[in-house]
Amino acid sequence: MVFKNFKYPVLAEYFEKISSIPRMSYHEEKIAEYLVGFAKERGLECYTDGANNVLINLPASEGCDNAEPLLFQGHTDMVCEKNSGAAHDFLNEGLELYEEDGYLKARGTTLGADDGVAVAVMLALIDGGASSHPACQFLFTSAEEVGLDGAKAFDYSRIFARKMINMDGADENFLIVGCAGGVRSDAHFSITRRAPSFDTILKISLGGLMGGHSGENIGDGRANANKLAGELLRRIYRSTDTELIAFDGGTKDNAIPREAVLLVSVKDGECARGTAEEFEAKIKRSLTKDDLGFFISCENYDGEEAPLVFSSADTERIISFVSSVENGVLKMSDKIDGLVEFSRNLGIVRTDAEGIDFYFSSRSAIEEQLEASMARIETLAKELCGEVKHYNRYPGWEVSGRSPLADEYIDAAKRLFGTEVYKTALHAGLECGIVKKAVPDIEIISCGPDVRDLHSPDERLDIASFERFFAVIKEVTESIARKK
Numbered sequence: 126m127v128f129k130n131f132k133y134p135v136l137a138e139y140f141e142k143i144s145s146i147p148r149m150s151y152h153e154e155k156i157a158e159y160l161v162g163f164a165k166e167r168g169l170e171c172y173t174d175g176a177n178n179v180l181i182n183l184p185a186s187e188g189c190d191n192a193e194p195l196l197f198q199g200h201t202d203m204v205c206e207k208n209s210g211a212a213h214d215f216l217n218e219g220l221e222l223y224e225e226d227g228y229l230k231a232r233g234t235t236l237g238a239d240d241g242v243a244v245a246v247m248l249a250l251i252d253g254g255a256s257s258h259p260a261c262q263f264l265f266t267s268a269e270e271v272g273l274d275g276a277k278a279f280d281y282s283r284i285f286a287r288k289m290i291n292m293d294g295a296d297e298n299f300l301i302v303g304c305a306g307g308v309r310s311d312a313h314f315s316i317t318r319r320a321p322s323f324d325t326i327l328k329i330s331l332g333g334l335m336g337g338h339s340g341e342n343i344g345d346g347r348a349n350a351n352k353l354a355g356e357l358l359r360r361i362y363r364s365t366d367t368e369l370i371a372f373d374g375g376t377k378d379n380a381i382p383r384e385a386v387l388l389v390s391v392k393d394g395e396c397a398r399g400t401a402e403e404f405e406a407k408i409k410r411s412l413t414k415d416d417l418g419f420f421i422s423c424e425n426y427d428g429e430e431a432p433l434v435f436s437s438a439d440t441e442r443i444i445s446f447v448s449s450v451e452n453g454v455l456k457m458s459d460k461i462d463g464l465v466e467f468s469r470n471l472g473i474v475r476t477d478a479e480g481i482d483f484y485f486s487s488r489s490a491i492e493e494q495l496e497a498s499m500a501r502i503e504t505l506a507k508e509l510c511g512e513v514k515h516y517n518r519y520p521g522w523e524v525s526g527r528s529p530l531a532d533e534y535i536d537a538a539k540r541l542f543g544t545e546v547y548k549t550a551l552h553a554g555l556e557c558g559i560v561k562k563a564v565p566d567i568e569i570i571s572c573g574p575d576v577r578d579l580h581s582p583d584e585r586l587d588i589a590s591f592e593r594f595f596a597v598i599k600e601v602t603e604s605i606a607r608k609k
Contacts, residue, residue, distance in 0.1 A: 126138070126141065127217075127222045127223060127224055127229065127461050128140075128141070128224070128504075128588065129203050129224060129228070131247065131473050131588065131592065132444075132592045132596075133144075133254070133592065133595055135249045135252055135254060135367060136245055136246065136249040136251070136353075136591075136595050138253065139244070139245040139248040139249055139252075139394065140229075140241060140242075140245035141222060142159075143156065143159070143185060143201075143237075143241055143244050143245060143248075144219055144220045144222070144231070144236075144237060144241060144456060145219035146159055146219060147201065147216055147218060147219060147252070148201050148202055148203055148204075148237070149200040149203070149205045149215045149216060149268075150204075150205075150268050150269075150270045151267075151268055151271065151360050151376070151389040152216060153177040153201050153267040153268070153275075154177060154479045154531040156178050156201045156244075157173055157177040157178075157201070157265075157267070157353050158183070160173075160179040161173055161179060162291075163181075163248065163251075164179075164181045164251075167225040167251070167252075168183055168198060169182060169183060169251070169374055170182040170318070170376065170476070170553075171279035172283060174278065174279065174280065175278075176267050176268065176274065176275050176278035176279070177201070177267040177268075177275065178264070178265065178266050178275050178276075178278065178279045179264075179265040180263070180264050180265075180283055180284075181247075181251060181262070181263045182260070182261075182262050183190075183250075183251055183258070183260065183261040183262075183263065184260055184265075185258065185259050185260040185261075185606070186254075186255075186257045186258050188257075188605065189257055189259050189260075189606040190256065191263050192259035192260075192573075192605055192606045192607075192608055193259055193286075193288055193605060193608070194259050194260040194261065194262065194285060194286035194288070195259055195260075195261050195262070195286055195288050195289075195290065195602065195605060196261070196262045196263075196264060196284060196286035196288065196289040196290070196567070197246070197247050197250065197261065197262070197263050197264070197289075197290050197292065198243070198263075198264040198265075198289060198290070198291045198292070198378045199238045199240045199242070199243020199246075199247065199265065199266070199291065199292045199293055199352070199510070199558065200243070200265070200266045200267065200268075200269035200270070200275065200276075200293065200556065201240075201244055201265050201266065201267055201268055201275075202267055202268055202270050202275075202528050203235060203237035203239065203240070203241065203270065203327060203581070204235050204237075204239065204270050204382075204580040205234070205235060205304040206234065206235045206359075206581055206582055207235070207392060207582055208233045208234075208471075211234060211582070213233060213234050214369070215234075215523075216536065220236065220237060221233075221234075222236075224588065225585075227587065227588055228511070228577075228585035228586060228587055229256060229269065229585065229586040229588055229591075230243070230584070230585045230586075231584070231592075232546050232578060233582060234582055235581065235582055235584045236576075236584040236585060236586060238576045238578045238579075238584060238585075238586040239270075239295065239580070239595070240269065240292065240293050241291065242292060242573055242574060242576070242586070242591065242594075243291075243292035243573075246264060246292055246594075246595055246598055247263040247265070247292075249595065250263070250598070250599075251603065254379075254595070254599060255599050255602040255603050255606070256485070256603055257602075257603050257606040258602050258603065258606050259264060259573075259605055259606050259608070260285075260286070260405060260425055262284060262285070262286050262287075262603075264284070264597075266279065266556055269293075269556060272519070273519050273554060273556055273559055274516050276556040276560065277344075277559055279563075281513055281560070281563035281564050282438035284300040284560075284563075284564055284567070285354055285554060286567070287564075287566060287567050287568060288530050288532070288567070288568050289557075289567050289568065289570075290534075290569075290570055290571075290572065290598070290601070291312065291555060291556065291557050291570070291571040291572075292557060292567060292571070292598075293556070293557070293571055293573060293577040294484070294571050294572045294573030295418050295573050295574075295575065295577075295579060296536075296545065296573070296575060297384075297544075297546070297573070297574050297575050297579055297590050297593060298545070298546055298547060299546065299547055299548075299592055300531055300534055300535060300546050300547070300548050300549070300569035300571070300572050301548075301549060301551055301555070301557075301570065302520075302524055302525070302528060302548050302549070302550060302552035302570060302571075302572055303461075303490055303522050303523055303525075303529055303551070304490065304521060304522045304550060304552075304553060304554060304555040304557055304558055304570075305344065305488040305489055305490050305521050305523035305551065305552045305553060306361060306488070306489060306490055306492070306495060306518070306519050306520045306521030306522075306559075307478050307486060307487060307488045307489075307495070307517075307518070307521075307552060307553065307554050308341075308343070308486075308487050308498070308499060308515055308516075308517065308518040308559050309378055309484065309485065309486055309487075309515065309516050309517045309518075310484070310485040310486075310487065310498075310499060310502050310513060310514070310516075311482055311483070311484050311485075311513065311514050311515075311516075312389075312446070312482065312483040312485070312502055312505075312506040312510060312511050312512070312513050313479050313480055313481075313483075313512045313513070313514075314442060314443060314480050314482075314506070314509070314510070314511045314512075315479060315480045315510075316435050316436070316479070316480050316481060317435070317439060317441040318433035318434065318435065318436070318437045318478070319433060319434060319436060320431070320433060320434070321334075321370075321390035321432075321433070321434045322366070322368060322390065322392075322434075323366070323368070323390045323391055323392050325390065325391050325392070325393075325397075325425075326370070326388065326389070326391075326425070326426035326431060326432070327388070327389055327391060327394060327397055327398075327423050327425065327426065327463050327493070328387075328388055328423070328424045328425075328426050329354075329357065329361075329386070329388075329389065329421065329422070329423050330385075330386050330421070330422045330424075331350050331353055331357070331374075331384060331385045331386070331387075331420070331421050332350070332383065332384040332419075332420055332422075333383075333416070333418035333420045333544075334347065334381075334382075334383040334384070334414040334416045334419055334511070335381075335383065335416050335418075335496055336350075336380060336381045336382060336383035337380070337381045338379070338380065338381070338470070338553065339378075339379045339380055339468070339470035339472060339486050339488070340379070340465075340550070340551065340552045340553030340554070341552065341553050342469045342583055343381065343453060343454060343455055343465055343470060343488075343552060344457075344463070344465040344468075344481060344552065345413065345415065346413040347415050347416055348408070348413075348416050348473060349379055349381055349382055349452055349453065349470070349476050350374050350375065350382040350384050350385040351374040351382045351384055351447070351471045351472070351473075351483075352431070352447070352452045352471055353385070353386050353408060353509055354372065354374055354385035354387055354474075354595055355372075355444070355447030355448055356404070356448065357387070357400075357401060357421070357444075358372070358387055358389070358405050358447070359444045359447075360400050360404055361391065361397045361400050361450050362440070362441075362539040363395040363399075364393075364396050364397065364399075365367045365391050365392050365393040365397055365437055365517055366391065366392035366393075366398045367389050367390070367391050367397070367440065367594065368389065368390040368391075368434035368435060368437070368440055369388075369389055369390040369434065369435040369439070369443060369444075370388040370389060370390060370432050370433070370434050370476075371387070371432075371476040372385070372386075372387055372388075372421075372436070372447075372474050372476050372481060373385065373386050373474055373475055373476055374386065374441065374474045374485075375471075375472045375473040375474065376568075377472055377473065378471065378472035378473050378485065378486045379470070379472060379486045380448045380470075380472055381472070382471075382472060382473070384390070388426065388432070390431075390434050393587065394412055394425075397586070398423045398551060401421050401423050401538075402441070404421065405419070405420065405421040406568055409460055410504075413510070418494070423513050427467060439466065439546055441511065442509045442511075443481060444510060445509055446483070446505055446506065446509050447471075447474075447483070447503050447512065448533075450471065450483075450485075450501070450502060450505055451469060451471070451501070452469055452470065452471050453468060453470070454467075454468050455467040455468055455469060455494075455498075456489075456494070458550070460524050460550075460551055461470040461524065461528070461548075461549065463542070464549070465488075465552040466489060466490070466494070466552075467488070467489040467494045467498075468487070468488050468489070468492070469485055469486070469487045469488075469498055469550065470485065470486045471483060471484075471485055472484050472486055474480060474570040478526065478561055480606075484606045485498075485502060487499070487502075488520060488552055488554075490521030490522060490523045490524070490550070490558070491521065491523065492520070492521070495518070499513075499515050512547065515518065518587070519554055519556040519558060519559060521554075521558045522558040522561045522569065523556065524550050526570055528570065529568070530568050530569075531548060531570050533604060533605065534546065534570055534572060534591060534597065534601055536538075536594075537597045537600040537601050537604065538597050541593070541596055541597060542593055542596075544593075544599075554571055555571055557569045559573055560606075572594070572597075572598075573590045573594065574587060574590040574594035575584065575587035575590040578594075
């Protein structure tokens with residue numbers, strides 16, 4: 126066993142077991158099969174669906190039939206990232222776990238503690254991890270990391286519990302009581318191309334930015350490479366005759382883009398270079414410490430043939446659109462200090478022979494704000510003869526008033542370890558929003574142990590925190606069981 130001197134051997138055993146099972150998003154067949162077999166071996170009621178979601182029902186322990194039922198929930202899939210040169214096959218191979226300096230890690234790959242923690246905790250609870258418990262439901266959802274798809278597909282008429290503990294958190298000192306919903310938007314502009322009017326063609330690269338998650342980091346003041354590139358293009362266009370050839374930046378609509386590239390034909394190359402240098406100096410003075418590596422480079426285009434350029438009207442349309450659409454924090458919360466309530470991120474810009482696309486991710490727990498963001502993008506695009514489509518919408522989980530379940534969790538942590546747990550909300554999506562929309566009268570909290578560098582090969586689970594987290598979950602379960 127990789128875990129050494131771990132207080133809860135059954136929990137360690139199940140974390141190691143599920144880590145040996147490949148569970149890439151959209152390929153959760155093997156973990157679903159394992160969970161179904163696990164339930165059948167114990168004679169428990171089990172339901173699975175075509176999306177590889179699994180629900181296991183555990184009857185109340187003796188004398189606890191009148192206690193309020195509990196729903197535990199987490200996702201089975203994991204982000205599959207590996208270091209360059211690592212030969213790991215996520216479709217067919219389990220993870221190689223090891224312990225280092227009090228952390229559990231995976232050799233050269235993501236650890237999958239997001240959300241293997243929840244899966245292991247649920248299996249340990251089913252297998253006698255709590256001395257007493259109410260009737261419990263354990264919902265293992267699929268494809269969370271690629272759009273919350275499993276949670277969207279589940280049949281919630283099967284849920285009878287009205288208290289839910291989601292275990293997709295990553296900081297034991299914070300209890301999540303709300304999260305943002307979101308929607309993706311794609312603004313497309315068809316273009317007409319022609320031969321360039323000028324001999325000077327420049328490749329202008331912007332880079333060195335920190336980037337980050339468009340929900341968790343949107344309030345940190347980090348610069349967006351696509352928005353900076355759009356502003357630089359506008360300034361060059363004003364300083365000398367300019368024809369756009371290509372505008373490309375970012376890799377994911379839910380990530381703050383770190384790099385962007387402009388390809389332009391200009392009448393006065395020196396003027397364009399000077400404008401870029403002035404812009405670089407101006408922006409550097411306003412950046413946070415996260416973005417101090419920012420740079421702009423201008424190089425002469427070295428292709429054998431001059432590429433075709435946008436028409437003048439199309440160049441103006443693109444400059445007008447990218448300059449007008451708001452980006453970043455749009456509103457801060459009135460309920461929780463420091464919480465971003467409403468935001469928009471221009472995550473990707475892509476140019477091809479036929480047109481240019483702008484991909485946005487808008488976030489808010491308030492449906493009216495998402496509607497407003499969609500309408501704003503549509504209005505700006507349509508004024509400039511663009512087309513917009515919206516997709517992958519998911520609901521938020523709005524922060525409510527008092528929560529007895531949250532109080533129970535906070536009190537348990539205080540009793541066991543003397544630690545303060547603080548309520549917070551995320552400006553990012555959780556499956557809780559989907560569950561809350563499907564079961565409006567359910568009370569939800571989201572929690573987890575300390576997990577660092579999620580979604581990267583540096584992901585690591587604090588082992589002592591994992592022990593404490595399970596102890597708190599166990600205490601909450603047993604406390605609810607006592608309230609008959």
